[in-house]
Amino acid sequence: MGVITVSEECATTVSPDRMYKALVVDAHNLVLKLKMKEVTSADIIEGVAGEVGCVRVTNFAEGNPVKYLKHRIDSVDKNKMCKLSLIEGDLLFNKIDKVVYTLKFEASSDGGCVVKISTEVHVKDGQDLDDATVQTAQNKEVEYYKVVAAHLLANPDFYA
Numbered sequence: 001m002g003v004i005t006v007s008e009e010c011a012t013t014v015s016p017d018r019m020y021k022a023l024v025v026d027a028h029n030l031v032l033k034l035k036m037k038e039v040t041s042a043d044i045i046e047g048v049a050g051e052v053g054c055v056r057v058t059n060f061a062e063g064n065p066v067k068y069l070k071h072r073i074d075s076v077d078k079n080k081m082c083k084l085s086l087i088e089g090d091l092l093f094n095k096i097d098k099v100v101y102t103l104k105f106e107a108s109s110d111g112g113c114v115v116k117i118s119t120e121v122h123v124k125d126g127q128d129l130d131d132a133t134v135q136t137a138q139n140k141e142v143e144y145y146k147v148v149a150a151h152l153l154a155n156p157d158f159y160a
Contacts (some may be wrong), residue, residue: 001059004131007136012149013112016105021078021159022148023103023115024073025050031058034147038064045070052076055087066091080105095127101141115145 012019020103022030028042028049040059047054054073060066070088075081104116119138123129151157 001125002123003085004129004134005118006131006135007118008138008142009115010115010117010142010145010149011108011112012115013110013144014149014152014154015111016080016107016113018152018159019113019115019145020082020105021050022152023145024082024084026159027055027119028058030148030151034151037061060126071081074100095124095129097124101138102133117141119123 026049029046031039031042038061040061042056042058045055045057048072049056050075052075055070056072057070059068059069067090069086069091070087072087073082073084075083082103084101084103086101099122100120102116102120104120106114106116108114117138119134119141121129121134138160
C-alpha cells in the first residue's frame with residue numbers, strides 16, 4: 001500500500017472560528033445550502049456534529065459520478081485543527097483504503113484565516129493511482145472552501 005499526500009492552502013478574510021464552524025461543526029447543514037443541485041442529503045449518523053467520532057453521510061444527486069461519501073472526525077483540538085477520514089463511499093474505493101484530511105485554520109493578520117489542507121490517500125496494495133487524480137480532488141475541495149468563505153462574507157451573522 002502506498003500513500004499519496006497533497007497539500008493546499010485557502011486564504012480568506014473570514015475568521016478562523018467562523019470557517020471552522022462552517023467546514024467542521026455544521027458542514028452537514030451548510031453543504032445542503034450551498035450545493036443543492038449536487039447534494040441530496042447530508043446527515044450525522046453517529047456521534048455529535050463537530051466532535052471526535054462524529055460520522056457524516058453525504059448523498060449526491062442522480063447523475064453525479066459519486067453516489068455517497070461517509071466521513072468520520074478522528075481528532076479536533078482547541079487550536080482549530082481537525083483530522084477526518086473518508087471511510088466509505090463509491091469514489092475509487094476499489095483502489096483506496098481510506099483518505100485522511102487534516103484541516104488547520106490559522107489566523108492571519110487581516111483578521112481572516114488561512115485554511116491549510118493536507119490530504120493523504122491510502123492506496124490499496126497492487127492498485128495504481130496517480131497524483132494528478134488526487135490533486136484534482138483536492139482542488140475541488142479548495143474551490144468549495146472558497147464558496148463557503150464567500151457565503152460567510154455575504155452573511156456576516158452566520159456562525160458569528
